[in-house]
Amino acid sequence: MFFGKKEEEEIIEDDVWHVPDEDEWQKIHEHFYSDEPEEEDAGSEDEALAALSSTEGEEGTGTSEAEAVTEAEEKPQEEKLSFFQKLLRGLRKTRDNFLKSMDYVFRGFSDIDDEFYEELEEVLIMGDLGVRTTDAVLENLKEQVKEQKIKEPMACRQLLIDNIRQQMDIGETAYEFEEKTSVVLVVGVNGVGKTTTIGKLASQFKKQKKKVMVAAADTFRAAATEQLTEWARRAKVDIIAGQEGADPGAVVYDAVHAAKKRGTDILLVDTAGRLHNKKNLMNELSKINRIIEKEYPEAFRETLIVLDATTGQNALAQAKEFSEVTDVSGIVLTKMDGTAKGGIAVAIQGELHVPVKYMGVGEKIDDLEKFNADDYVNALFATEEDYNA
Ligand SMILES: Nc1nc2c(ncn2[C@@H]2O[C@H](COP(=O)(O)OP(=O)(O)OP(=O)(O)O)[C@@H](O)[C@H]2O)c(=O)[nH]1
Numbered sequence: 001m002f003f004g005k006k007e008e009e010e011i012i013e014d015d016v017w018h019v020p021d022e023d024e025w026q027k028i029h030e031h032f033y034s035d036e037p038e039e040e041d042a043g044s045e046d047e048a049l050a051a052l053s054s055t056e057g058e059e060g061t062g063t064s065e066a067e068a069v070t071e072a073e074e075k076p077q078e079e080k081l082s083f084f085q086k087l088l089r090g091l092r093k094t095r096d097n098f099l100k101s102m103d104y105v106f107r108g109f110s111d112i113d114d115e116f117y118e119e120l121e122e123v124l125i126m127g128d129l130g131v132r133t134t135d136a137v138l139e140n141l142k143e144q145v146k147e148q149k150i151k152e153p154m155a156c157r158q159l160l161i162d163n164i165r166q167q168m169d170i171g172e173t174a175y176e177f178e179e180k181t182s183v184v185l186v187v188g189v190n191g192v193g194k195t196t197t198i199g200k201l202a203s204q205f206k207k208q209k210k211k212v213m214v215a216a217a218d219t220f221r222a223a224a225t226e227q228l229t230e231w232a233r234r235a236k237v238d239i240i241a242g243q244e245g246a247d248p249g250a251v252v253y254d255a256v257h258a259a260k261k262r263g264t265d266i267l268l269v270d271t272a273g274r275l276h277n278k279k280n281l282m283n284e285l286s287k288i289n290r291i292i293e294k295e296y297p298e299a300f301r302e303t304l305i306v307l308d309a310t311t312g313q314n315a316l317a318q319a320k321e322f323s324e325v326t327d328v329s330g331i332v333l334t335k336m337d338g339t340a341k342g343g344i345a346v347a348i349q350g351e352l353h354v355p356v357k358y359m360g361v362g363e364k365i366d367d368l369e370k371f372n373a374d375d376y377v378n379a380l381f382a383t384e385e386d387y388n389a
């Protein structure tokens, strides 16, 4: 069977489905035609299809497939993992790559010489720690090796780990917004996981008995509002949305007033990741910011930038660009499951000094964890026993 033009037309004719956009087609295509071995996650096929289900309006006219998926998703996950286990699972690829090549260097050299440091530098850069962070880590390490007169490469392994930990140390991460009446603006380029993260956050806050509202200020694509509506339904929270092409500022205005009226604790605002050009995108964010400041000055403000960990150094560049136009107060690193570029978390905290506050470890509603730099470093250098435990 080929999922080509003919089927596309049939799907479009059937009003249960909306027209899949490029990403969705790609997802379907990858799913059905990928040569990769099947993932363990049996729900993913239905999820790919559920992503296409139309759920316009508050009544939720989802298809039966979508409902089945939602029900499955709402069931508590069979396997309850501890935070550290989830972290270990998420960082497996990063750790495998990173630690193996690092230990290869430690074992492969009998002296601490320039060549040893060069090899180590390469490993850190390949692990996506970034040039600046790598330089800082190695500089400290060299000093300590000199001071402590260390001769054995293996003896500086722990020092290296401690230095990486130190790079990530930017003080206690504050989650003040979770306890206040707040507006959380979620920004980032397209496809990084903004909408998914909002769904996950909404669900977590709702479970903590908070009054949560989401605002679909990504009006650039029709599917964006539908997608957020589906997440709002799963998380059982209120949603404020406009028509496709509506002014995102107007949606935010409505949402802010609705939030005030309904006594909402946390308003999560989804924004467009793709606009005609960067200038438009940045102007739109400034406008949204002005509206929130003017209409809701008493609200606590949080701006989370969502970054896709699989993009490595690009993620760092995106964070820098957004920081130029808006006050970014925290970072959400998504897709930490299955990436070998998890080292980017070190580069981000080390260079930007903005805390990574959450980390996405999968596509499901519960796959979002608060980020803890210490646990992260421990997971990155965890032993095989930790993994097999
Ligand atoms: N594996 C994995 N996939 C994720 C994670 N977070 C999001 N995704 C997937 O990434 C894709 C894009 O997520 P969205 O939430 O639509 O991203 P977005 O930033 O809202 O995208 P635009 O609205 O197009 O700008 C979806 O297929 C999500 O399921 C994560 O932590 N892990």
Ligand SMILES: [Mg+2]
Binding pocket: 194, 195, 196, 218, 224, 270
């Ligand atoms: Mg989105």
